[in-house]
Amino acid sequence: MLHSFFYLLALGSLGRATPLPEHVLHRDTDTTVSANDCPGYTASNIATTDSSLTADLTLAGEACNVYGDDLKDLKLLVEYQTDERLHIKIYDAGLQVYQVQESVLPRPKSKNAKASGAALEFSIEENPFSFSVTRKENGEVLFDTSDTPLIFESQYVRLRTKLPDNPNLYGLGEHSDSFRLPTQNYQRVLWNAESPFIPRNSNLYGSHPVYYDHRGDKGTHGVFLLNSNGMQININKSDEEGQYLEYNTIGGVLDFYFMAGSKPAEVSSQYAEVVGLPAMYPYWTFGFHQCKYGYWDVNYVAEVVANYSTAGIPLETMWTDIDYMHLREDFTTDPERFDMHKMRELVDTLHNRDQHYVLILDPGIHAVANYSVYQKGHEQGVFLKAADGSDYLGVQWAGTVAWPDWLNPKTQDWWTDEFKEAFNPETGIDIDAVWVDMNEASNFCGDEKCDPVKDNNGNPPAPKNPPRNNTGRIIPGFPADFQPNGTPTKLRLRGSKPLKSRQNGEAGGMKGLPDRDYFHPQYRINNHNGALTQNTILTNITNIDNTRQYDTHNLYGHTMASMTRTAMLARRPSKRPFVLTRSTFAGSGAKVTHWFGDNNSTWSDYRVTMPQMLAFASLHQMPMVGSDVCGFNGVADQYMCARWAMLGAFQPFYRNHADITAPVQEFYQWELVSEAAKKAIDVRYRLMDYIYTGLYYQTTTGVPVINPLLFLYPNDANTFGIDMQYFYGDALLISPVTQDYSDSVTFYLPDDIFYDFWTHERVDGHGETITRQGVAYTDIPVHIRGGTIIPLRSSSANTTKALRQQNFEILIAPGQDGKARGRLYLDDGESLVQEKVSEIEFEWDGEKLLANGTFDYMGTGGESALVSKITLLGQSEEVQDGNFNAEQGSLEVRGMWELSGGFEVKVGA
Ligand SMILES: *[C@@H]1O[C@H](CO)[C@@H](O)[C@H](O)[C@H]1NC(C)=O
Ligand SMILES: *[C@@H]1O[C@H](CO)[C@@H](O)[C@H](O)[C@H]1NC(C)=O
Ligand SMILES: *[C@@H]1O[C@H](CO)[C@@H](O)[C@H](O)[C@H]1NC(C)=O
Ligand SMILES: *[C@@H]1O[C@H](CO)[C@@H](O)[C@H](O)[C@H]1NC(C)=O
Ligand SMILES: *[C@@H]1O[C@H](CO)[C@@H](O)[C@H](O)[C@H]1NC(C)=O
Numbered sequence: 001m002l003h004s005f006f007y008l009l010a011l012g013s014l015g016r017a018t019p020l021p022e023h024v025l026h027r028d029t030d031t032t033v034s035a036n037d038c039p040g041y042t043a044s045n046i047a048t049t050d051s052s053l054t055a056d057l058t059l060a061g062e063a064c065n066v067y068g069d070d071l072k073d074l075k076l077l078v079e080y081q082t083d084e085r086l087h088i089k090i091y092d093a094g095l096q097v098y099q100v101q102e103s104v105l106p107r108p109k110s111k112n113a114k115a116s117g118a119a120l121e122f123s124i125e126e127n128p129f130s131f132s133v134t135r136k137e138n139g140e141v142l143f144d145t146s147d148t149p150l151i152f153e154s155q156y157v158r159l160r161t162k163l164p165d166n167p168n169l170y171g172l173g174e175h176s177d178s179f180r181l182p183t184q185n186y187q188r189v190l191w192n193a194e195s196p197f198i199p200r201n202s203n204l205y206g207s208h209p210v211y212y213d214h215r216g217d218k219g220t221h222g223v224f225l226l227n228s229n230g231m232q233i234n235i236n237k238s239d240e241e242g243q244y245l246e247y248n249t250i251g252g253v254l255d256f257y258f259m260a261g262s263k264p265a266e267v268s269s270q271y272a273e274v275v276g277l278p279a280m281y282p283y284w285t286f287g288f289h290q291c292k293y294g295y296w297d298v299n300y301v302a303e304v305v306a307n308y309s310t311a312g313i314p315l316e317t318m319w320t321d322i323d324y325m326h327l328r329e330d331f332t333t334d335p336e337r338f339d340m341h342k343m344r345e346l347v348d349t350l351h352n353r354d355q356h357y358v359l360i361l362d363p364g365i366h367a368v369a370n371y372s373v374y375q376k377g378h379e380q381g382v383f384l385k386a387a388d389g390s391d392y393l394g395v396q397w398a399g400t401v402a403w404p405d406w407l408n409p410k411t412q413d414w415w416t417d418e419f420k421e422a423f424n425p426e427t428g429i430d431i432d433a434v435w436v437d438m439n440e441a442s443n444f445c446g447d448e449k450c451d452p453v454k455d456n457n458g459n460p461p462a463p464k465n466p467p468r469n470n471t472g473r474i475i476p477g478f479p480a481d482f483q484p485n486g487t488p489t490k491l492r493l494r495g496s497k498p499l500k501s502r503q504n505g506e507a508g509g510m511k512g513l514p515d516r517d518y519f520h521p522q523y524r525i526n527n528h529n530g531a532l533t534q535n536t537i538l539t540n541i542t543n544i545d546n547t548r549q550y551d552t553h554n555l556y557g558h559t560m561a562s563m564t565r566t567a568m569l570a571r572r573p574s575k576r577p578f579v580l581t582r583s584t585f586a587g588s589g590a591k592v593t594h595w596f597g598d599n600n601s602t603w604s605d606y607r608v609t610m611p612q613m614l615a616f617a618s619l620h621q622m623p624m625v626g627s628d629v630c631g632f633n634g635v636a637d638q639y640m641c642a643r644w645a646m647l648g649a650f651q652p653f654y655r656n657h658a659d660i661t662a663p664v665q666e667f668y669q670w671e672l673v674s675e676a677a678k679k680a681i682d683v684r685y686r687l688m689d690y691i692y693t694g695l696y697y698q699t700t701t702g703v704p705v706i707n708p709l710l711f712l713y714p715n716d717a718n719t720f721g722i723d724m725q726y727f728y729g730d731a732l733l734i735s736p737v738t739q740d741y742s743d744s745v746t747f748y749l750p751d752d753i754f755y756d757f758w759t760h761e762r763v764d765g766h767g768e769t770i771t772r773q774g775v776a777y778t779d780i781p782v783h784i785r786g787g788t789i790i791p792l793r794s795s796s797a798n799t800t801k802a803l804r805q806q807n808f809e810i811l812i813a814p815g816q817d818g819k820a821r822g823r824l825y826l827d828d829g830e831s832l833v834q835e836k837v838s839e840i841e842f843e844w845d846g847e848k849l850l851a852n853g854t855f856d857y858m859g860t861g862g863e864s865a866l867v868s869k870i871t872l873l874g875q876s877e878e879v880q881d882g883n884f885n886a887e888q889g890s891l892e893v894r895g896m897w898e899l900s901g902g903f904e905v906k907v908g909a
């Protein structure tokens, strides 16, 4: 979270930098150098094998040195890694230029596919050097760099590809723009930054340099540039230059992975082979979460939990923001407001009620001698260092802080140890998951002139509200300590113990060229904060392995989150960790989850959650994502909050969260929102196994759990730009009301059979839009796609644990051919390694439902593995069957069928 004063500081007093004009730099008063005058390279010594090509690239003329020094000698490596994946890498012959550490993003191994059998074909032009990538099957040119010379300088690398006119491009997150990217005059800046109010057309918290290019029936492919340097990607079109996409990075190498698809979801799977399949998450994390910055004491937290319960709105997980900390220091609790004894009682109470608890951590470690977390870290040398070897300091919530070097293996030991101690179930706070914030990193010390000791902005700000030890109200369900006249017990401060350390094993090349301008490279990416170093860790700082923040800045959040996952795992080795992080990089999905940061309580940000979710889940392989429901900053009103409560229930991560400056917005604050939330949570919970199954298959195959319309209808051009509708799983089309204070929505139905999820009425899609009027604030249009089978729980529950005791029902939605398929994955919901699972395939052949697969998970502790009802949609009166439900046009057969082995059920006459 971010306090609004910082927003004013960042945009107000510090100002914005103006980007330099495109391609043109005035080097002195007399000459103008244009990037298009650069000489490019010549390829020589081309050597090929069945599955690879290498060449030398030599600067083809006088250096232009447009934004730095041209490198004279480069190498080209081309590998047909699999039949669908082509790796193309252009790097310096001297191996000095920074390359992302293997430890941060392990590269996929080449399977040495034969060029002759590959879906993609690489072609090279030697002089001037350029290359192209073609889809062999239909000759479609996917990438072609021949229009402009390659520029490879010490602080500027440029590569441009021609594209067909008006391409359908997606990805290049994190951004808050449309899902399908604009194709003209559009710039994507990748430079992780604190981004309050998630500004449009801006760099945000994470960097995912991958795009998907969808060409309808000519196929879809993906292009991943594995480069963590700051970059600006321009997508543009002009009469002279045609349509193009241009990479402009301020360092690093050109390390490309081309993924052939050819269907959109196949590109997703192939991308997962490069950056890693996403991690599986605990079942309970699909429950509803509540948080707010400004729950200023533990009684307040307890009262929110109790008020949810009183309102009859199921709350699965309570979160606490930095309020709980003593002086905003990680791993401490405020002894007055968040007394440790009461904190432990809070967690016990939540756990006894099958609810969960999550705390926040920040990377900035208060650099004061009497804070043992800092002291131990300092002794173990885990912090980033200033030039003189002292801890490099900045400013974050706690005031003057040191920054952990997440590339240092010793940092892991220190961090893990703090986790084990602070979150020890016997003596500390037994958290169920953890949340890491501010890790772009966000530094309240504005720039290189800031003095982190003097200019610490008065942090830590005193909590605005006095301890609210007790209002005199009963807090139902909480121990005596929390009640009026209860006797508080005081906390013990934690002791410290010595730690073991580990060897640092990494050494070698590719650490970055020396002698660069780390603060103001001549090519200016249009960072919304201004200069590169504005409000972050200075980019001249060296990491433990001698790489620089200049090159690794975009990895800071990812590496913190990864180490946090490892720490959670060390503390609870048998359970799946859940770590929520604000800052991400390509591959973060393999370890952690993400929310979309500090959005605003506006209709616009409500809408933007859809393209953001689609990008992360379907393109970037980070499926467990969602927004701060009802908005973080600003003022949520009941109408917007009701719509958002409904929409959020159909996104993987579902958390209501607000800033300290925002008024309260718990769902129970309004009757209308309570009603919407109850309905939303009810249906979300009934569908939990369906979506959990979808997540499971994404974690094993990379096929996305959330589907943009074009993923399921890739040949229907009407779907290519749709991002205000999407499929939750592969069966449920969500078409929310999107306009401010409106009760109507115009949505698209592809040419297919659909069924209204709420009424079961059959709705035929004709590849046209439909307008629905009178959509109440407690309603959201949802349609079942014909051809699918949905398992759902027969009723909802107050907790996910109780939910698992409900029986299943099977909903069959026949498609155009009268058939349908679906699946159900069952496991214990939390173990890292599952001993027994069920992977059940359902098939409807027009007459009978067949369940087949593996049936090893039978449930524990009262969990149900029974199907109590089968419903077949889209039936008409003629069937003359006693089970006909005239109102819904469906046949309902009641059972019990045990999910212990395959079975067959005939439905209908
Ligand atoms: C797009 O091209 C136009 C015309 O050449 C130019 O003025 C504009 O700056 C370009 N925008 C980007 C983002 O490259
Ligand atoms: C809980 O509900 C009571 C009764 O409606 C209300 O007075 C109180 O402010 C609520 N507390 C919180 C933290 O929402
Ligand atoms: C450290 O010292 C400061 C300033 O005296 C004090 O406010 C703070 O409580 C101390 N912290 C601990 C953990 O003792
Ligand atoms: C980084 O730059 C600052 C400001 O010029 C300088 O004071 C500092 O010594 C530099 N740090 C390192 C590690 O080079
Ligand atoms: C944030 O939203 C509030 C309404 O909730 C609005 O008044 C304010 O202008 C918005 N601020 C920004 C920066 O969008």
Ligand SMILES: *[C@@H]1O[C@H](CO)[C@@H](O)[C@H](O)[C@H]1NC(C)=O
Binding pocket: 312, 796, 797, 798
């Ligand atoms: C949740 O608990 C409340 C109060 O005990 C109860 O009235 C309600 O029916 C429960 N809801 C569900 C979905 O079981």
Ligand SMILES: *[C@@H]1O[C@H](CO)[C@@H](O)[C@H](O)[C@H]1NC(C)=O
Binding pocket: 850, 852, 853
């Ligand atoms: C069930 O699945 C097994 C294994 O895939 C297959 O051999 C068998 O034919 C299937 N049974 C039916 C009835 O389809």
Ligand SMILES: *[C@H]1O[C@H](CO)[C@@H](O)[C@H](O)[C@H]1NC(C)=O
Binding pocket: 466, 467, 468, 469, 470
């Ligand atoms: C908290 O309770 C104590 C003891 O009951 C009382 O002295 C104190 O005034 C209370 N604080 C507030 C802010 O009400």
